[in-house]
Amino acid sequence: MLIPKPLYEVICIFPQKYTDRLLIELGKEEIIQIKEFKEKYKKVPSIDSPLIKTNNVVKALMRLDYIVDKLKIPKSDSIKEIDSPVKSAEEIVNEIEQAHSTIKDRINKDIKKTHTLTLYLEFVNSIKKIKFREKDVSFLIATEYKEWKSIKKGLKKENIVYSSIKKRISGEKVLRLLSIKIENEKYAENRLTDLNYYKGKIRDIESMINKEIKLAEKRIKENKDELEKLPGEYSLSVYSLKEKLELKLKILENKRKFLCSEFITLINCWIARSDFKRLKKIISKETENNYIIYKEKPDIRDNPPTKLSNFFLFEPFEMLLEGFSLPGYKDIDPTFIMGLFFPLFFGIMLSDAGYGMLLLLISFFLIFKKGNMKKFGEILLICSVFTLATGVYFGSWFGFNFTESYINPLKKPIELMVFSLVVGVFYVNLSLILGLVQSIIKKDWNFLFNEILLWLIFEIGIVFLIFPEIFSEHTNLPLHTIFLTGPVLARIFSKGILNILDFPKFFSTIISFIRLSALAMSTAWISFAINLIYRLTLKFPKGIYIGIIVLVLGHLFNFAFNTFGSFLQAMRLHYVEFLGQFYLGKGEKMQIFSIKK
Secondary structure, rough: OOOOOOOOEEEEEEEEHHHHHHHHHHHHHOOEEEOOOOOOHHOOOOOOOOOOOOOOHHHHHHHHHHHHHHHOOOOOOOOOOOOHHHHHHHHHHHHHHHHHHHHHHHHHHHHHHHHHHHHHHHHHHHHHOOHHHHHHEEEEEEEEEHHHHHHHHHHHHHOOEEEEEEEEEOOEEEEEEEEEEEHHHHHHHHHHHOEEEEEHHHHHHHHHHHHHHHHHHHHHHHHHHHHHHHHHHHHHHHHHHHHHHHHHHHHHHHHHOOEEEEEEOEEEEEEEEHHHHHHHHHHHHOOOOOOOEEEOOOOHOOOOOOOOOOOOOOOHHHHHHHHHEOOOOOOOOOOOHHHHHHHHHHHHHHOOHHHHHHHHHHHHHHHHHOOOHHHHHHHHHHHHHHHHHHHHHHEEOOOOOOOOOOOOOOOOOOHHHHHHHHHHHHHHHHHHHHHHHHHHHOOOOOHHHHHHHHHHHHHHHHHHHOOOHHOOOOOOOOOHHHHHHHHHHHHHHHHHHHHHHHHHHHHHHHHHHEEEEEEEEHHHHHHHHHHHHHHHHHOOOOOHHHHHHHHHHHHHHHHHHHHHHHHHHHHHHHHHHHHOOOOOOOOOEEEOOOOOO
């Protein structure tokens, strides 16, 4: 728990034909980090890095992503098997684009037709308002100048008498209403054969146009409905292809890290020692027992990745440590310590049982979220329990005190400040002890003497200075002078005269823990002020309503302000005052190879 998981570096050799299926199974298990081979392995005769072509897969994925974004294709709840994903992706995208384009063309055509018919209708309605001498039958036509010139010539040749009214609708396009006698209807029709026209009385023409507009609008609606359903119809196929292609791309990208000959594949990976048997079993099964496997304990110079291993109650606090930096492979993992003291410090600073209950409700809400929000909710849940416990001890429920404790923030602030300093001395020394252990494990003697023992000896000198009678009966040596000046001189000679400033900085590190009492008093006094204002409002007529508003808004503000402040200051005490004494944080997180369907 206090160190990252021990790892093995593994090299496995097996027939190349098993590569893809083995990778898929290892991706499902999520137990390895695939590692690049060292240069010395790449120089082995007959072993070459594979030339993996990913272009086609990437292009197919990009086309699918484009069509998903363009049509807003909804995510499918199920997936189907597909044999040749690259070819199928090209076909399905072309099919979708063709279907989409066809429907859009039909819609645009009908919209354009509706617009034109609307202009016709406006023209007909305007004619109804004027005294137009309508003969037996009317023709409504739209022509350009050359067309009309030819029609006019033909009508004149047949001696057809007509009256007309016109309106320019666009460019050279002119809309005309021709009115002629019934006996000339056939001759007129022969002349207008190549044109679209409406025939009859003006009211009949109006009715025909209205009917066509309604039919066009109906078709537009039907086509729009079909367009809306189109993405859903292709959802299963598109997302099945996306998953298959993403899987293929992941396999191809990881195969770049392998070494391959014509028939053999070599994989190099990191794995937790506790998972090695599992790995061996998977390889044996997927290669039909045709494999050779080597394992060795990693050399620290190879920079092994870090895989944290903590009890489930402390796992959420790994997120806080990752936000700072991860421990190296053989460094101490302080997650366990942070999991104990972070919520304790937070609880002391917020220190109100009522606020603890509010925080408990918020944490339950966040726990049902996914990813980091869930982990954050779990951290807040533990912090809320400590806040509730501290608030009960202090006797504070939304600022109303029902019991008195020995270190009550309102009535005994000095005692609370002394307690905070004691916590600071303990916690800083705990970090030095952890640093001592870590230095011995890593055999880092320079860090041990210059950064750890120096401060421990200096602290012993302070104890001798405050309590000289402890050893006065056994020796006449000025122990406090020796233990105080020794570290100072050692610091000056090893790091220079300016580093003498590190000693006042060391005291400020301990004094920094006074913020525990400062935040606790802040919460308590603001709550007290809110409750005092509430009591004052009760003296006014109907002041109870104002008082309730003051209580609710005031305590919500105090809760939000001091919850944020307590979390921020608890992080600072760990990142600066605690980890700053011993933590190197040069680890890299183990990048687990994962394939999720």
